[in-house]
Amino acid sequence: MDDSGTFPIAELIDKSGVSREMIKYYLRDGLLPHPEKPRRNLSLYSAQHIKLIRLIRLFQKDTKLSLPEISKIFNELNHDPHKIELQLLSGNYLKDVESPLSHRIEAEIATNVLDGSTPELTESIALEFDQGFIATLKQHNLISAGSQLSAHDQNIAGLIWSAMELGVSLNYFIGTRTKIHDLVSAQIEVLKGAVHPDLGFADSLSVHYSADRIINRWLIAEKTNILRKIYLEIIDSVDVGLDAISDSIYIPSKAYNKRYKIKESIEQLALGPKPNNRQTYTAYAGACVFVADYTSAHNFIKQGLKAYPGDAQLTAIECLAYCLEQKPEDAAIPYQALRDIPTESIWTLEAKIYFLLIQASKVGGISDASVQLRQAYELFIQVAATPAIEPMEKLEALLIGGRARSMFPQWVSHNPVIIERLTSLLASLESSTVKELGLPIQASHAAYKTYAHFYLARAYDLENAHEKAQPHYEEVIKLDPASNFSAFAYSRLD
Numbered sequence: 001m002d003d004s005g006t007f008p009i010a011e012l013i014d015k016s017g018v019s020r021e022m023i024k025y026y027l028r029d030g031l032l033p034h035p036e037k038p039r040r041n042l043s044l045y046s047a048q049h050i051k052l053i054r055l056i057r058l059f060q061k062d063t064k065l066s067l068p069e070i071s072k073i074f075n076e077l078n079h080d081p082h083k084i085e086l087q088l089l090s091g092n093y094l095k096d097v098e099s100p101l102s103h104r105i106e107a108e109i110a111t112n113v114l115d116g117s118t119p120e121l122t123e124s125i126a127l128e129f130d131q132g133f134i135a136t137l138k139q140h141n142l143i144s145a146g147s148q149l150s151a152h153d154q155n156i157a158g159l160i161w162s163a164m165e166l167g168v169s170l171n172y173f174i175g176t177r178t179k180i181h182d183l184v185s186a187q188i189e190v191l192k193g194a195v196h197p198d199l200g201f202a203d204s205l206s207v208h209y210s211a212d213r214i215i216n217r218w219l220i221a222e223k224t225n226i227l228r229k230i231y232l233e234i235i236d237s238v239d240v241g242l243d244a245i246s247d248s249i250y251i252p253s254k255a256y257n258k259r260y261k262i263k264e265s266i267e268q269l270a271l272g273p274k275p276n277n278r279q280t281y282t283a284y285a286g287a288c289v290f291v292a293d294y295t296s297a298h299n300f301i302k303q304g305l306k307a308y309p310g311d312a313q314l315t316a317i318e319c320l321a322y323c324l325e326q327k328p329e330d331a332a333i334p335y336q337a338l339r340d341i342p343t344e345s346i347w348t349l350e351a352k353i354y355f356l357l358i359q360a361s362k363v364g365g366i367s368d369a370s371v372q373l374r375q376a377y378e379l380f381i382q383v384a385a386t387p388a389i390e391p392m393e394k395l396e397a398l399l400i401g402g403r404a405r406s407m408f409p410q411w412v413s414h415n416p417v418i419i420e421r422l423t424s425l426l427a428s429l430e431s432s433t434v435k436e437l438g439l440p441i442q443a444s445h446a447a448y449k450t451y452a453h454f455y456l457a458r459a460y461d462l463e464n465a466h467e468k469a470q471p472h473y474e475e476v477i478k479l480d481p482a483s484n485f486s487a488f489a490y491s492r493l494d
Contacts, residue, residue, distance in 0.1 A: 006036060006044035016053045023053075030071045031056055033079045039487050040247070051081035055088065063093035133161065140174045187215060248406040248458070249324050250450055251292050252443070253482035260443035266296045269440060278308045279390055280440075282347070285317045286392045287444040289324065290451070297321045312341045312348055313390070319351035328358050346386055346393040350400050353379045357408050380404070391438020395448055398425035402455030409462050422456045450479045454489070461492065 013020055026032040032052055035043040052074065059070045077083040087093070134157065137143045142160065143153040160173055191208050257263060266288060275281050281304030288297035298321060304314045315334045322331035335355045338348050356376040380401070388394040401418035428437070429452065434445045457472035473489035480486055 006046050009035075009043055009045065012045040012049055016050050018053055026053070026056065029067055030075050031067065040484060041487065041491055048079065048081060052079060052084070055081060055084050058088060059093070062088065065093055133157070136170070140170075140177075142173055142177060187212070247484070247488055248403060248455075249292070249326075249484075250290075250447060250454070251484045252447065253480050253486075255482050256443075256446075256480040257291075260441075260446060262291050262293065262441070262443045265441040265443060266291075266293055270296070270299070275304070275307075278304060278311055278313065281307070282313045282317060282390060283392055283438065283440050285314065285321075286347075286396075287440045289317060289321050290447045291441075291443050292324075294321050294325050310337070312338065312343075313345060316345070316347035316351040319355055320347070323351070323354040323358055326358070328355070331355050331358070344382060344386055346383065346388050346397050346400075347390075349379050349383050349386060350396055352376075353383075353400070353404065354407075357404065360408075395425060395428075395437065398422065398428075399448070399451060399455070402452070402459055405462065406455050406458040409458075414459075414463055419456065419459055422452050422459065426452045426456070446479060450476055450483070450485060453479070454485045457489065457492070466492075 007015075009020060009023065012018075012023060016023075018026075023032070027034065032049055035045045035049070037043055055074075056067075056070060059065060059073075060067075063070075065073075073087060074084060077087065134143070134149070137157055137160065138145050143156055144150065149157070160170070163173070164170060191211055252262065269284050269287075275284065281300055285297045285300040285304065288294070288300060298318070301314050301318045301321070305311060305318075308314065315337050319331050319334035319338060322328070322334070331351075332355070335352065338352060341348060353376050356379070360376070383397060383400060386397075388397045398421040401415065402422045405414075405418050426449065429445065429449050434442050437445065439445050439448075453472040453475040457469040457476065460466070460469035460472070470493060473492050476483075476489045477486045
């Protein structure tokens with residue numbers, strides 16, 4: 001194998017014979033080193049990754065180690081294939097060879113089955129349960145209806161109680177128990193056919209036990225495999241959602257920062273006369289947010305909230321800034337404050353929408369995100385009916401639909417109004433000066449144009465109107481050729 005050169009994930013899949021989902025799992029678990037990333041949307045792998053995948057599969061085949069244990073060895077050896085292979089050859093981790101003792105143990109367990117006892121359930125378990133809980137289990141036939149709990153009943157009650165403490169619904173056990181009965185009935189019918197009619201009772205039961213044990217192993221293996229696949233799909237879905245959020249946040253390039261003197265412009269604002277009204281603080285903080293200078297934005301917000309404690313507009317921009325930084329835990333504090341305000345504005349609605357949608361992107365697939373999505377949808381409806389008072393709010397009211405469509409395409413559906421508003425925003429930006437728009441720095445004017453073109457292109461793209469999207473991608477590249485938006489635009493152009 002040629003050890004030189006790199007290649008994309010599609011080639012790694014082809015050369016290794018491992019699926020994309022399994023490669024992502026290996027990367028997340030530390031079994032593989034991270035690939036090279038010459039740009040955001042491109043990951044490059046090497047021959048090292050192929051060798052490591054081969055070694056992972058050998059470790060799984062020839063050793064008794066779990067994937068986390070294999071990952072620990074790989075990390076300790078810095079993912080060096082040569083050193084890892086030496087460890088495998090050392091024999092330290094080889095599977096135990098089955099000994100006659102294991103057969104004796106199985107025979108002893110089979111004897112226990114014959115005399116009606118089960119080792120793990122014969123010990124007395126002195127557990128105290130709430131009588132209402134026990135009554136509910138009896139009502140649903142999850143345990144026997146007698147006055148005294150058997151060791152088996154106590155074991156089952158303890159397992160269900162522990163699961164419910166972790167948030168598992170009792171309905172799961174009620175519904176699943178019925179399915180288990182059907183499964184066991186089907187298994188008994190199969191086992192009946194597996195026994196030769198000439199065998200005695202003890203030998204027949206022994207065959208039943210052995211077959212049952214094999215079936216149980218198969219059930220566990222299948223359940224584990226299905227769970228792994230489902231969770232990988234969930235994790236990939238969340239990854240896609242988070243990637244869509246990240247790809248929709250404009251990060252100006254160094255060249256853009258230099259051309260529009262962003263650092264100098266913001267320093268001028270900071271060193272200039274102290275704002276004498278809350279609206280100026282809002283404009284300064286908002287301008288910083290849209291050129292991705294979140295540190296300066298938070299500084300202006302902090303100063304503004306010191307002068308105007310609890311101000312809803314500044315609190316909203318603080319929440320929005322944290323959302324755009326993808327810091328939902330930090331955004332939760334201003335978001336909670338916004339929930340108690342008596343009146344809404346464009347800023348407060350926008351901050352709430354993004355917070356709810358980011359929360360939905362985190363839990364979507366793993367738990368029910370319908371509450372957040374419904375609340376966010378209701379807020380979108382409110383935006384259209386809320387008057388924009390401050391200059392930047394007017395721009396935001398036109399931009400918000402496009403931003404949400406780009407960030408959350410799986411939840412925010414196509415709406416012609418989004419394209420109409422983005423087109424209107426571009427017209428205003430083209431025909432008005434920075435001063436007329438109420439923007440404090442020139443860079444924020446260009447940033448709004450970049451956002452508007454990018455979101456228009458994404459909106460058209462998502463509707464498969466690629467010809468309409470292309471001119472807007474081209475404008476994004478003209479405005480800031482080296483930005484993350486342009487990298488995405490290049491990948492979409494023919």
